[in-house]
Structure formats: structure tokens, C-alpha cells
Amino acid sequence: MKALVLTSGGVDSATCLALAVETYGAEEVLALAIYYGQKHQKELEYSRKIADYYHVKFQILDLSVIFQDSNCSLLVGSDTEIPKTSYAEQLVESDGKPVSTYVPFRNGLFLSSAASIALSHGCEVIYYGAHSDDAAGNAYPDCSDAFNQAMNQAIYLGSGEQLRIEAPFVNLTKAEVIKTGLSLKVPYQLTWSCYEGKEKPCGICGTCRDRAAAFAANGIQDPWRDFYGRNAS
Amino acid sequence: MKALVLTSGGVDSATCLALAVETYGAEEVLALAIYYGQKHQKELEYSRKIADYYHVKFQILDLSVIFQDSNCSLLVGSDTEIPKTSYAEQLVESDGKPVSTYVPFRNGLFLSSAASIALSHGCEVIYYGAHSDDAAGNAYPDCSDAFNQAMNQAIYLGSGEQLRIEAPFVNLTKAEVIKTGLSLKVPYQLTWSCYEGKEKPCGICGTCRDRAAAFAANGIQDPWRDFYGRNAS
Numbered sequence: 001m002k003a004l005v006l007t008s009g010g011v012d013s014a015t016c017l018a019l020a021v022e023t024y025g026a027e028e029v030l031a032l033a034i035y036y037g038q039k040h041q042k043e044l045e046y047s048r049k050i051a052d053y054y055h056v057k058f059q060i061l062d063l064s065v066i067f068q069d070s071n072c073s074l075l076v077g078s079d080t081e082i083p084k085t086s087y088a089e090q091l092v093e094s095d096g097k098p099v100s101t102y103v104p105f106r107n108g109l110f111l112s113s114a115a116s117i118a119l120s121h122g123c124e125v126i127y128y129g130a131h132s133d134d135a136a137g138n139a140y141p142d143c144s145d146a147f148n149q150a151m152n153q154a155i156y157l158g159s160g161e162q163l164r165i166e167a168p169f170v171n172l173t174k175a176e177v178i179k180t181g182l183s184l185k186v187p188y189q190l191t192w193s194c195y196e197g198k199e200k201p202c203g204i205c206g207t208c209r210d211r212a213a214a215f216a217a218n219g220i221q222d223p224w225r226d227f228y229g230r231n232a233s
Numbered sequence: 234m235k236a237l238v239l240t241s242g243g244v245d246s247a248t249c250l251a252l253a254v255e256t257y258g259a260e261e262v263l264a265l266a267i268y269y270g271q272k273h274q275k276e277l278e279y280s281r282k283i284a285d286y287y288h289v290k291f292q293i294l295d296l297s298v299i300f301q302d303s304n305c306s307l308l309v310g311s312d313t314e315i316p317k318t319s320y321a322e323q324l325v326e327s328d329g330k331p332v333s334t335y336v337p338f339r340n341g342l343f344l345s346s347a348a349s350i351a352l353s354h355g356c357e358v359i360y361y362g363a364h365s366d367d368a369a370g371n372a373y374p375d376c377s378d379a380f381n382q383a384m385n386q387a388i389y390l391g392s393g394e395q396l397r398i399e400a401p402f403v404n405l406t407k408a409e410v411i412k413t414g415l416s417l418k419v420p421y422q423l424t425w426s427c428y429e430g431k432e433k434p435c436g437i438c439g440t441c442r443d444r445a446a447a448f449a450a451n452g453i454q455d456p457w458r459d460f461y462g463r464n465a466s
Binding site: 062068097103111112115119142146147150151154156159160 | 298335339342345348349350352353374375383386391396421423441
């Protein structure tokens with residue numbers, strides 16, 4: 001194996017996977033999806049769909065025990081509801097601190113777990129799909145370019161210079177990620193973004209709103225358009 | 234909780250725990266021991282002993298699934314024997330690469346897991362006992378000061394500036410760590426260092442040799458002296 005790709009079932013990681021497969025070939029790519037105690041399993045289900053589409057090896061890792069004492073609103077054990085407001089509104093409410101859907105140091109933990117697994121398989125690179133919209137205003141501080149650079153340095157040095165991070169979208173907006181993905185013909189109908197785990201995306205949570213806007217910015221409707229057309233703001 | 238201390242049952246983390254308790258008080262300290270698929274459970278057993286001694290809350294985290302495909306000689310699934318030679322000799326053999334007892338990105342993973350748990354408990358600092366002997370010659374690249382600085386930066390930024398690493402021994406030798414611990418009256422008879430999991434330390438593995446030498450440098454015998462007196466080189 002050459003490359004490990006962290007997948008979440010969403011559009012960013014699907015685009016990452018497409019890039020990794022284009023660069024290394026499907027047989028050299030391992031897709032890793034992580035269960036961390038989310039209220040639903042859609043991320044894993046759609047991670048598998050996209051991995052199957054690209055014919056890459058797929059692995060699920062369960063790290064939910066690590067978050068058993070967290071009160072993040074995305075997690076099963078939390079008594080906090082997932083906000084229905086935009087990230088900008090949530091940031092005002094949280095007074096510049098991470099928002100209630102921030103899972104404590106999730107990306108750091110995911111990248112570290114990926115590093116241990118990648119080294120066991122002889123991989124030289126980890127791909128992940130952090131982008132600049134998620135880091136805006138410190139909503140998700142573990143999506144920022146500064147975090148990414150520090151984590152890349154930690155993984156490069158801590159692995160004996162055997163492994164590095166590739167975060168191709170860290171300075172791109174979600175709309176730009178989708179633009180890249182459209183040129184690679186990423187099957188976005190096989191991705192899931194909504195924080196809710198219902199049959200169809202809710203269309204009103206922060207991530208649903210972002211996704212709809214990013215497709216709209218590319219002048220096209222989301223493949224989930226039948227639903228989004230009715231509900232998205 | 235204010236401080237999370239990573240414990241391995243050895244002298245370095247026991248000294249870290251003593252420092253954290255002295256600084257924050259026992260009721261503000263959480264000791265975290267990690268099972269990662271070691272061939273024996275001594276690290277956990279002695280981590281608990283030292284946590285009990287200091288009356289701090291104690292938690293065990295099982296991350297063994299992450300290393301299921303690693304061939305590190307410390308792990309249950311490995312077909313590689315734990316070396317009986319010194320680190321210096323092992324480094325010659327490994328040609329400057331990490332030695333066979335290097336667990337892929339272990340410290341990065343441990344610190345990231347600790348960060349997620351620490352944030353869930355409202356801690357502001359993670360203590361861990363990396364010291365300069367372990368980093369020498371790149372034997373364990375995830376013990377170096379450079380790695381520690383990068384990881385600290387990643388955790389500080391990725392947590393929204395809520396959490397930092399304290400690695401008080403990163404520029405000290407093991408002998409200097411023990412000197413610090415002796416002044417704090419750390420009960421070193423409640424620690425375990427040997428890579429083997431027998432009734433008593435083997436006295437000949439790399440870590441047994443290092444430990445014996447570090448106590449000798451302080452002009453005292455290891456509390457395990459009855460055994461070491463017979464076996465250590």
C-alpha cells in the first residue's frame with residue numbers, strides 16, 4: 001500500500017479518494033472510515049459505497065470509547081441537540097470557541113490512528129479532506145492549515161520521516177473542492193453530509209446548508225436535488 | 234480535572250505523575266494507561282499500582298485494534314523476537330531507522346487519544362514522560378524534542394488553544410529523570426520497565442539495561458536490586 005485515505009462518507013473525503021486513486025492506482029490505496037460514537041451510521045455506510053465504487057481496500061475503525069465522556073452534540077451519549085443554525089450563527093453563540101459539533105481533537109486523533117495503521121501497511125502518505133470553510137472563525141480548529149502543518153510535522157518526525165500528510169483542500173473552499181471533484185467525475189450521489197441520520201438529508205443543519213451552497217456555487221444542483229430542492233435554504 | 238498523565242507503569246511516567254500531583258493535587262489528575270497489544274499486561278498492572286499509590290483517578294484505554302497489522306516486536310501478533318541487545322547495537326542493525334521495538338507512531342496516537350479524553354474532562358494539560366535517551370539516534374523518533382514540539386503545537390491549535398503538552402523530561406536523560414523522582418520520593422518499587430512479562434524483570438533487554446544504568450548513575454541500586462544484582466550487565 002502507498003496511500004491511506006481518511007473517509008467520512010462526505011464530498012470532501014470522496015474527492016480526496018478520487019485524487020489518491022488517480023495518483024497511486026486503486027490497488028495501492030486503503031480507505032479508512034472511523035466510527036467515533038456518532039448518533040447515526042450514515043458516514044460509514046457512505047464511506048463503504050465510495051470505497052466500493054473506486055475498488056479500494058476498506059477498513060472501519062471503532063474509536064467510540066475515546067469519546068465516551070464527551071458532550072459533543074454529534075455523539076450518542078450527548079444531551080445537547082445538533083444545532084439547526086448556520087456555522088456563522090453558532091460561532092456568535094459559542095463566543096469564538098469551537099462549536100457544539102466540534103468533536104474533541106477528532107482530526108488529530110483520526111490522523112494519528114491513520115498514521116499508525118498507514119505505517120503498518122508501508123504507506124508513505126495519508127490523505128484527508130479538511131478545507132478552509134470548516135476552519136473559518138475557529139469553528140473546527142482541527143481543520144485549519146496551521147493545525148494541519150503542525151500535525152504533518154509531528155507525523156513526519158514521529159514516524160522517522162517515513163510518512164506525511166496530504167491535505168489537498170486545506171486552502172480551498174468547499175465549492176472549490178466540488179469543482180475539483182466534478183473534473184474527476186466523483187460520484188457525489190454516493191456521498192452523505194447531513195448530521196442527522198434520517199432516510200434523506202435534513203437540508204437545514206449546518207453541513208446540509210454548506211453542501212447545497214457549494215454545489216450551487218458550481219452552477220449545478222446537488223445529486224440529492226429532489227430532496228434539497230424542497231428543503232434547502 | 235486539570236491534568237491527564239499518560240502512564241506506562243515505568244519510571245518516567247511514574248515521575249511525571251508525581252510532578253502532576255505535586256502541581257495540581259491528586260483530585261485534579263487523571264492517569265491514563267493504554268493497552269496497545271503488548272505481549273504482556275505488566276504496564277497496565279504497574280500503572281494501576283502507581284495511580285493507586287497517588288490516589289488519582291485511573292483509566293485504561295484499549296487501542297490494540299489499531300496495531301493489528303503491525304509487525305513491531307513488542308506486539309502479540311508479531312513474529313519478531315524482542316532484541317536482547319542494547320539500543321546502540323540495535324541502531325547499527327536497523328541502519329539508523331526506528332528499532333524493532335518502535336510501535337508505529339505510538340506516542341502520537343497516545344497523545345492524540347489523551348487529548349480527546351483530556352478535553353472531554355476539561356483538562357488543560359497532558360503530561361508524558363518522553364526523555365532524551367529514548368530519542369537518541371532516532372531509535373524512537375516519537376520521543377524526540379522536535380516531535381514533541383510539533384505535537385504540542387498540533388494539540389494546542391487543534392483544541393482551539395484549550396490544551397497543551399507538558400513533557401518535563403524531554404531534554405533530560407533517564408538518570409536525570411530518576412534524580413528528579415528520588416527528590417519527590419517516587420515509589421520506584423511500584424514500577425515496571427522490562428519488555429518481557431515474566432515474574433521478575435529479565436535484566437538483559439534494552440529497557441532493563443537502561444534502567445539499571447540510570448539507577449547506578451544516581452549511586453543507588455534499583456528497588457528491584459535482588460534480581461538485578463544477579464542478572465544485569
